[in-house]
Amino acid sequence: xxxxxxxxxxxxxxxxxxxxxxxxxxxxxxxxxxxxxxxxxxxxxxxxxxxxxxxxxxxxxxxxxxxxxxxxxxxxxxxxxxxxxxxxxxxxxxxxxxxxxxxxxxxxxxxxxxxxxxxxxxxxxxxxxxxxxxxxxxxxxxxxxxxxxxxxxxxxxxxxxxxxxxxxxxxxxxxxxxxxxxxxxxxxxxxxxxxxxxxxxxxxxxxxxxxxxxxxxxxxxxxxxxxxxxxxxxxxxxxxxxxxxxxxxxxxxxxxxxxxxxxxxxxxxxxxxxxxxxxxxxxxxxxxxxxxxxxxxxxxxxxxxxxxxxxxxxxxxxxxxxxxxxxxxxxxxxxxxxxxxxxxxxxxxxxxxxxxxxxxxxxxxxxxxxxxx
Amino acid sequence: xxxxxxxxxxxxxxxxxxxxxxxxxxxxxxxxxxxxxxxxxxxxxxxxxxxxxxxxxxxxxxxxxxxxxxxxxxxxxxxxxxxxxxxxxxxxxxxxxxxxxxxxxxxxxxxxxxxxxxxxxxxxxxxxxxxxxxxxxxxxxxxxxxxxxxxxx
Numbered sequence: 440x441x442x443x444x445x446x447x448x449x450x451x452x453x454x455x456x457x458x459x460x461x462x463x464x465x466x467x468x469x470x471x472x473x474x475x476x477x478x479x480x481x482x483x484x485x486x487x488x489x490x491x492x493x494x495x496x497x498x499x500x501x502x503x504x505x506x507x508x509x510x511x512x513x514x515x516x517x518x519x520x521x522x523x524x525x526x527x528x529x530x531x532x533x534x535x536x537x538x539x540x541x542x543x544x545x546x547x548x549x550x551x552x553x554x555x556x557x558x559x560x561x562x563x564x565x566x567x568x569x570x571x572x573x574x575x576x577x578x579x580x581x582x583x584x585x586x587x588x589x590x591x592x593x594x595x596x597x598x599x600x601x602x603x604x605x606x607x608x609x610x611x612x613x614x615x616x617x618x619x620x621x622x623x624x625x626x627x628x629x630x631x632x633x634x635x636x637x638x639x640x641x642x643x644x645x646x647x648x649x650x651x652x653x654x655x656x657x658x659x660x661x662x663x664x665x666x667x668x669x670x671x672x673x674x675x676x677x678x679x680x681x682x683x684x685x686x687x688x689x690x691x692x693x694x695x696x697x698x699x700x701x702x703x704x705x706x707x708x709x710x711x712x713x714x715x716x717x718x719x720x721x722x723x724x725x726x727x728x729x730x731x732x733x734x735x736x737x738x739x740x741x742x743x744x745x746x747x748x749x750x751x752x753x754x755x756x757x758x759x760x761x762x763x764x765x766x767x768x769x770x771x772x773x774x775x776x777x778x779x780x781x782x783x784x785x786x787x788x789x790x791x792x793x794x795x796x797x798x799x800x801x802x803x804x805x806x807x808x809x810x811x812x
Numbered sequence: 813x814x815x816x817x818x819x820x821x822x823x824x825x826x827x828x829x830x831x832x833x834x835x836x837x838x839x840x841x842x843x844x845x846x847x848x849x850x851x852x853x854x855x856x857x858x859x860x861x862x863x864x865x866x867x868x869x870x871x872x873x874x875x876x877x878x879x880x881x882x883x884x885x886x887x888x889x890x891x892x893x894x895x896x897x898x899x900x901x902x903x904x905x906x907x908x909x910x911x912x913x914x915x916x917x918x919x920x921x922x923x924x925x926x927x928x929x930x931x932x933x934x935x936x937x938x939x940x941x942x943x944x945x946x947x948x949x950x951x952x953x954x955x956x957x958x959x960x961x962x963x964x965x
Contacts, residue, residue: 487941487942488940488941488942488944491942491943493951495927495952496927496951658864658865658887659914659915659916660915660916661865661866661867661914661916663867673887674887679890743835743836743837744836744837744881745837746838746868746883755867757867757868757883759868759870759881759883761872761874769872769874770870770872770874770952772868772870774868774870774883778919779916779919781919782919811942
């Protein structure tokens with residue numbers, strides 16, 4: 440333990456400074472207005488909108504197939520899950536049952552997405568705290584998954600691959616064998632993550648008891664995903680409302696009750712193990728059959744209101760559509776996980792130092808385009 | 813855990829002025845705007861409902877009326893309810909803020925103010941969220957005209 444000094448430097452100096460929108464630790468264009476007392480954070484005011492593109496407004500003049508391509512651009516690290524949410528909503532509204540093959544492939548893609556997202560988060564989180572090695576380790580393993588994506592969909596980040604009715608095209612013949620190579624590879628590499636960071640005393644000092652969030656607060660602020668589960672809030676949509684093939688795979692919902700930065704970190708590490716387990720169960724179970732059902736070129740949803748939620752790498756993504764029976768939605772709203780997760784940062788960071796604010800915002804795993812939409 | 817008919821009966825008993833919408837995905841109820849804050853408090857604290865998790869809140873403009881849609885879930889009792897409030901006043905739409913009951917509502921209400929121009933009384937920090945402070949108009953309104961970057965159907 441470092442001996443805590445009683446004197447806080449600059450204790451009586453009030454400062455109001457901007458962190459961002461170009462600060463590396465915000466991982467995107469987000470600005471925090473900080474009220475400081477010396478090095479202690481008194482208040483954090485997040486300012487967003489730097490990458491607001493008006494996706495909800497644009498969607499009102501686009502057909503449902505076109506909106507799929509906009510959903511990618513929200514949480515670009517969970518592109519598959521975003522596509523899936525929109526597709527599931529259209530299928531639910533029209534009463535379409537997709538083939539088994541589609542369900543299994545969608546689940547595999549969701550889990551691969553989650554893995555590559557958590558890998559990138561781990562890489563960047565370590566770097567936020569000053570451990571540069573993590574960045575190379577994380578990206579090294581993420582590349583393997585992106586290669587699988589590239590081979591089948593032709594793109595590494597924004598796929599627009601899952602569409603209403605099924606998939607855009609069939610997966611590459613190598614898809615299965617590549618995943619089967621990847622699973623044992625990553626099972627060997629994942630313990631390295633623990634060796635490098637999880638048990639590291641410097642890392643533990645930086646993350647334990649930093650940014651405490653109780654279960655009640657997590658629910659009240661609407662914190663979902665690994666950040667909510669780190670506070671013991673059971674909110675995994677895959678468990679509570681299974682979609683695609685999640686009802687037939689065996690996996691655990693990871694819950695930690697400490698609610699600090701370290702707990703949120705542990706949830707994501709454990710989720711990577713669970714994702715590997717899901718992949719193992721499904722990779723040999725991909726049935727033959729069609730990769731899509733025949734859809735009309737113009738989809739018109741029956742009049743009414745629809746809500747569909749999925750679990751992305753960062754929490755609960757909800758799509759809310761009001762339809763008047765037209766080919767365009769009357770109103771579409773995306774309840775994105777990062778939007779709710781961001782606004783708890785003031786509560787978490789108060790009384791901590793600026794360096795801890797970096798750790799806290801890293802542990803919330805924010806993706807800025809998902810907030811601004 | 814209550815099923816949807818039981819939940820509808822309970823809500824009907826607790827909120828006598830509620831009007832139910834039929835054939836919807838969740839139990840859906842329209843309540844008078846003047847009782848919004850009181851009803852929200854009741855829905856959160858009543859042991860039969862216990863809606864502690866506001867998971868979605870958004871505004872909808874359907875040309876002749878503006879409405880707010882509250883998606884509520886109980887993490888304890890596992891049921892879901894949709895609450896709606898409606899106003900026909902397009903000049904000065906105003907509802908009570910529920911951000912003191914569910915802190916999650918705070919950014920959602922700021923978003924609705926920013927894009928739809930709906931004001932919330934007693935909101936702690938009602939400023940524009942995405943657009944600049946000097947932006948004119950509310951883009952998600954159906955009658956919004958954007959001369960520079962027209963989104964045309």
